[in-house]
Amino acid sequence: MKTTARPTEPAIEARGLTKRFGDLVAVDALDLEVRRGEVYGFLGPNGSGKSTTIRMLCGLLLPSGGDIRVLGLEIPREAEALKRRIGYMTQQFSLYEDLTVAENLEFMAAVHDVPRRRARRRIEELLERYALADRRGQLAGTLSGGQKQRLALAATVLHEPDLLFLDEPTSAVDPESRREFWDTLFELADAGTTLLVSTHYMDEAERCTRLAILDRGRLVADGSPRALLDGLPGRTLLVETPSPRQAKRALADVPGVIALTQIGTSLRVLAADGAELDGRLAAALRAAGVEGHVRPTAPNLEDVFVAATRKPLPEAA
């Protein structure tokens, strides 16, 4: 029994999803549609409502308003039925640090009602696949960041869920492990699992099949990374300068400049359409006595975020 709903139905559908904590609106009238088999990304800075949205979609938090259907089930009313069919990997490592790798997996298998014999086979398989076989007797608390994360993923997929929620799964691991981890996510997607992954890393977001950009609880843009880049209004320019701070001050008030972001010794400029702007920027730099070279550059998702929110993504890698 992999699916009860029609296969054409979206895996996740939310309309007007809202969550208020007192006066704070953590999630503000969010509309969302995740199709089956997608690797759907939530991109946004901390506090943009990614975790809260995921928790509501899993049925762990009651929405203040809006409708949710996940795998054809009405949430939160049918949340208990949903919990058998999803895997939820929390942002912090939430397995037991004082249990061994194998004990954690055995516990999770029992909790998910995976039949004993299948559980044994499945645990062996996952220990192999996630390179934890030689760590099976080690306490989870003594694993490295990358190993913990692979263990958490193994525990999350143990019962072969149709849908995976991963809340910033790579926040505690090094870049090399992050890339490998995403490879394993695509293996899961290839096997037919739908994934919803939140992140604040641009490189990860770019790998998603579709993406929702969240800012302060609102959905500011969504679509495939390609479509988001193509739909970017205006152009992106790069100003290479030894003194980016002065350059930023000099360019801030040039008409046509939508946003400026300093990245190392260069300045990304999101600008309105029209080639004449390049000349105006160069002139403004000269007028301020700042050395600098202006050239067009390929847009990235950070520009999409900046264009949508008119501010840089704070935790951008």
Added chain:
Amino acid sequence: MSLRRLGSIVFKELLQLRRDRLSFAMIVGIPTLQLVLFGYAINLDVRHLDAAVLDLADTARSRELVAQIAATDVLDIEHWLASPQALEALLREGRIQAALVVPRDVEARLERRDRPALQIVVDGSDQVIQAAARQLAAFPVHEHVGWTRRASPVEVVNFYNPERRAPVNTVPGLVGVILTMTMVLFTAIALVRERERGNLEMLIATPVSPWELTLGKVLPFIGIGIVQVTVVLLLGRLLFDVPIRGSLGELYLAALVFVIASLALGIFISTLARSQFQAMQMSFFTFLPQILLSGFMFPLAGMPVAAQWIAEALPLTHFLRLVRGIMLRGATLAELWPSLAALGAFIAVMLAVAVARVRKRLD
């Protein structure tokens, strides 16, 4: 309710407990330490008070009288004084707690029997010493001036209260106090720890039900509670020769019910507390009334009515009635049923409130 899920939570709990050396040590350490401390220190049968004698008569008879009283062991006579001033000084400095004063006309007083023959001066700043001195006041000086075997001095104390060995009274109560402390604290912390470490968020996203989670966390502690009861009873027997006059089976049954009541209280606390530290504070908040009002320290009869009402709501009060009844008076559970029923009601109320609060949501 799935037995497999329940079993896996119990098993996990036991694994964690086995690796948590401190908790593991507490299971046996707390009862042993408390039993030894309380058993030896709470000794209401006061003996060996440092004392002085001011014998103003200084006759053969007066010295005989002093020797008789010294033989009771209530007073350890360490100073022989010559003046009332010296007595007052020693008392004020705290070097003696009591003094025996023999008036100059002691023999005449003994003959006429119109005034007390002896005076015992006591350090009134200590209640317990006053009580001990009262025992001495019952010393039969008049009847047995000529010292006889029958009125042997040791009998003075024993006549007053034949079973006045404190541990006999304290150990049954200690069973309750120790269970209260460990059971409430362990469960209160156990559930909150799961939340604090983030495990709960992962668990509630699984098919685990609130009942499975609660019961699974609590069942191991029932076993631990029974181990503790055994430790206290065994040590009570070995160290203090405390009798169990009623049925051992019924005693364990009463203990089991009380363990469950304490665990229910612990679970309730854990649903209120936001952190392990809060859970600990709240647990201690429940310990004080239980220890002070349950009748463990002071008799219920002497308390104001309001305090007695509170006492009736405390599980320890009812358990003390059960355990003292069974161990010391040889009573049966059938005779003590109101206390058992009260514990049952406490469990039902606490568990109902707690499980209603253990929701599978984060808000």
